[in-house]
Amino acid sequence: MASIKKRPDGKYRARYRDEAGKEHARHFVRKVDAQNWLDEQTAALVTGTHVDPKTAKTTVAEWCVTWLDGYGTRRASTVRQARVHVAQIVAEFGKMRLGAVRPSQVKAWTTKLRASGLSVSYVYALHNRLAQIYSDAVHDKIVPRSPCSRRTSPGRAKQRPYVATTGQIWALHDAMPARIRAAILLGAFAGLRTAEACGLRVSDVDFLRGVISPAVQYPALPLKTETSKTPIPVPRSLTEELSAHVAQWRAETILTGDDGAQLGPWALERAVRSARQQVDGLPEGFRFQDCRHYFASLLIASGANVKVVQARLRHASATTTLDTYSHLWPDTDEATRTAVDAVLVARADYLRTREVIA
Structure with missing residues (x-):
């Protein structure tokens, strides 16, 4: 329902009701302006992009406060990281209305961040956070659309991970304190992440069947995804190493510090x-995470395909595996040449045989 009515003071009152039945109204000196405004609002209702005129005044800083309140249900470390990102966003756009931020301003912001010395990956993460905040604002109908898109994204750094040699892995193992040498075994030969290795309990290892089943991460928090809980088959030689370690350093967790308490990631x-x-x-x-890269290279060198490597690394998708490790798979140029050549040679042989018979 929408209408325009002339008031006693000569102004025109345009009003309409939104999908929730709430009435909105504005006053104009000219009737044509009232009609234009009414047309804009009713068109937005039809297309699903309508925003309450009062809500449209919400600033980026105000929405970030609301957004963080809703985001607070996640794990503490995740919320802390979000607060750091939001602080950067508010410093740049905080006083602006949500709907006033333009794609060009987002691109200029990411360019400025890079010029300030921040890494490509961190600027990419900040842009993703802004896009996430705006996505939720669109879902809540605070703004009709987001200024963030693939066009404004600064792009993700594609730095190839360093892959240590087998000799370097064993040298690192031997250089570690005896009490935590097993950490290198867990990273390089089972692919555990830092928090997973520190959180691994003796009960998570089936020494007889040769299976490691990560269940928690340090200190005893749930793993981030269901995929991370995928059991990892390991050889008897590794379980024997871990068994000897457990026998020497008895504790609830595999890794412990000098005080006998659970070892922390730091x-x-x-x-x-x-x-x-x-x-x-x-x-x-070089970090502990790079032991996991060695594990991936070991599997690839042994001939494991991408699905097997994905499963052992417990990646959510094969895309992640390929994005990180595609350069480690052997070059298949000669294999494809051989495949095509075999068909062409067979065809040539067939034609020669047919000519001889004829």
Whole structure:
């Protein structure tokens, strides 16, 4: 329902009701302006892009407060990271109305962030956070559309992971404190992530069947995805190493510190940083996560296909596996040449045979 009515003071009152039945009205000096406004609002109702005129005044900072309140149900570390991202967003766009932010301004912002020295991956993460915040605002009908898109995205850095040699992995293992050497085994030969290795309990390892079943991450939090809980088959040689470790350092978790308590991720990374200095060729930025890259390279070198590698690394999709490790698969140029050549040669042989018979 929409209408325009002339008031006693000579102004025109345009009014309409939205899909919730709420009435909205504005006053105009000219009737044509009232009609234009009414046409815009009713068209927005039809197309599903209608925004309450009062709600449209919401600023980026105000919406971020509301958004963070709803986001607070996630794990504490995830919320902390979101707050850091939001602080950057509010510093740039906080005083602006949500609907006033333009794609060009988003692109200019990401360019400025890169110029300030922030890494490509961090700027990409900030843009993703802004896109997430706007996506929820569109869903709540605070704004009709988001200024973020693939066109405004700064792009993700595609840096190839460093893959250590087998010799470097064993050298790193030997350079680690005896109490936590098993961490290198879990990363390089089972593909566990840092928090997963620190959270792995003795009860999560089936020493007889040769299966590691990650159930929690440090300290005892649920794993981030169901895929992360996928059991990992491991050889008897690895379970024997882990069994000997458990017999020597008895505790509820596989990895413990000098005090016998559960080892934390920061302590593990600190030990890796110290040990890597004793290993020739390991780069300055080598982390425990890079042991997982070695595990992937080991599987690929053995002939495992992408689905097997995805399953062992417990990636949610094969796309993640290919994006990270596609360069490690052997070059198939010669294989494709051979396949095509076999068909062409067979055809040529057939034609020669037919000519001889004729």
